[in-house]
Amino acid sequence: MSIELIGWDIGGAHLKAVALNGAGEIVAVLQEPCPLWLGLDRLHDAMNRILNVFAPGPGCRHALTMTGELVDFFENREQGVLALVQATTQCCSQNSVRVFAGPDGFLDPMAITAESAPKIASANWLASALWVAANVRDALFVDIGSTTTDIAPICGHRVRTRGYTDFERMRYDELIYCGVVRTPAMALADRAPFEGEWVGIMAEHFATAADVYRLCGELPDYADQAPAADGGEKTVRGSARRLARLFGRDAESASLKQWRRAARFFRERQLAKLHSALDCQLSRGLMDDDAPLIGAGVGRFLVRELAGRLGFPYKDFSELFSMVTPQNDFYASDCAPAAAVACLAMREVGPT
Template sequence: MPNGKTIIAGFDIGGAHLKVARVENGRVVAAASVAMPLWQGLDKLDAALRETASLYAGSDLNAFTMTGELADIFPSRDEGVAALLGQISSHFPDGEKLIYAGRSGFVGVNRAAALPGDVASANWHATASLAARLAGNALFVDMGSTTTDIIPVRDGAVASQGYTDAERLSTGELVYTGFTRTFLFGVASSAPVRGQMTPLMNEYFASIADAHRILGVLDEADDKLTSADGREKTVAGSTARLARMVGRDAADLSPREWRDIAAWFSEQQLRMVHDAAFRVAGTLPEDAPIVAAGTGRRQIKRLAARMGRRFFDLADIIPAGDAVRGEASNAGPATAIALLAGAVS
């Protein structure tokens, strides 16, 4: 590695999770995502950093990106960026630190403080940049717990139309739906119950994680926050929560009927992503594959089949040990930050 930086830790400070990846001699050797409900206070970041301390122990360089500035404990994004930079400086007073400022590249903490618009929510740009280097031309799609990024990459570079959240929402490059945390009424306003379209109760009784759990496609390790009612994360518990959304109890319908309703919600989510991906992919060659990252890679594989494009999992093309590939993809921005920082340090 350049300048002897053999151990690099990448951090993605989100609003709901902290993701950390450890790179040694250019390969990802460990990665993790831990629950961090930042809206409850900055002490949640303190706890998450303590929990992941083994991943960055002895690092030569620590590199950071963030979306946590969106948490509503901060009056504005700029103030959120400033607060998180302060936390980084406090937790890592010594050693080399780099902040990812997206279109402005890696910068020091002081320079980052003067570029809040570039630093804020730039994690998507990091992962897309890594995908661009590895795939050349592709539609990069990262579905996490809360959001889905849909980014065209051409000739080894990010080719997005938008940069800020506001811009990317309008271009279809950011879709506010994810594999676990999304409210069910965020993907549909009604659901078919015994042949009748039933309006949903506009209440947070259940999440999309419940639908995916009922369908048997959810890795429980990916659902790190509490359920809507704070009760058990089981098929029975998820069915009870789903039933409330349509004004019923779990005993009212058969398990097969509840699976059909769960499949409806998963399909509605996929259609949202498909609509946006169809728009974004129009700028790419027909043979450009879809490269997927995040906990929702199963949905993205379905998307690729629907769009008639080849599918590649970022986990399969990053330099990493086989045992850590899946978690490294789940923690995509942290993985990307660590690998990209190694290339410039």
């Protein structure tokens, strides 16, 4: 595997990496669990695991984007950004690393100051959106990951979002805090139907979106790298047991069919939440009726469904890349910002 450049996306819970060859083609995609709130050694471990698999030569370059600076291990975002950049340069030789700073392009780690931090913090969505904009004239980009959903309208090859920071993006419904793996089920509904009645739901971390989508038969195995809410088994039975607890019940007290139906209710609530956010974007009237929804993230099966509901064609983010080797489980779509930041960096410096 001849690797010219690796794009890294350091999340709060996962580390994602996409490797390019000298022609700018994707040759490998990898994701490792990385519970960053437990400390920077988790990042070192995950990064080294990936570097061992990729085994890049000494000339390999690295492009970095992140959201991990928000975890409560860090005092604030600025400290987080600086610490994550430093940790990366400890694993990859410093002068091979460039850091994505949105409108300021790629920065040398040595040049990063406190002022750079707000542009670097949680800018990974912008890498993805810029890559879409470079390739597609009009589109609505939707990346549904394990934890969050990023939404970015692209119009005339320009990213037309209104927020930049997480706060601004949540204000404009461009960052929706729900995904298909880690989102606690209690954040999706506070009441649910069961046995024909509407029942209150326990606001306890008993079950997650992974349980919901496992019961619905839609969760890609490879996507589920986070521990289950109870630390227990990641099986249909385990998910039913966890979901049952939200209702104050045991799994054995009802049929699996009924727990699957309950899971579909939480799924529908999540779709409704995302649908509202997309409606808000679409109400700006920027997009043509035949512009696609472009789906990324391990939850992009929901983007396909939402496109149908909204009446737009669907296109997969992976179609915007060329890939030359058979993949492991992960596609470019699963690690969209890592793939995008790699390709943007390759283009900025030019292929060798």
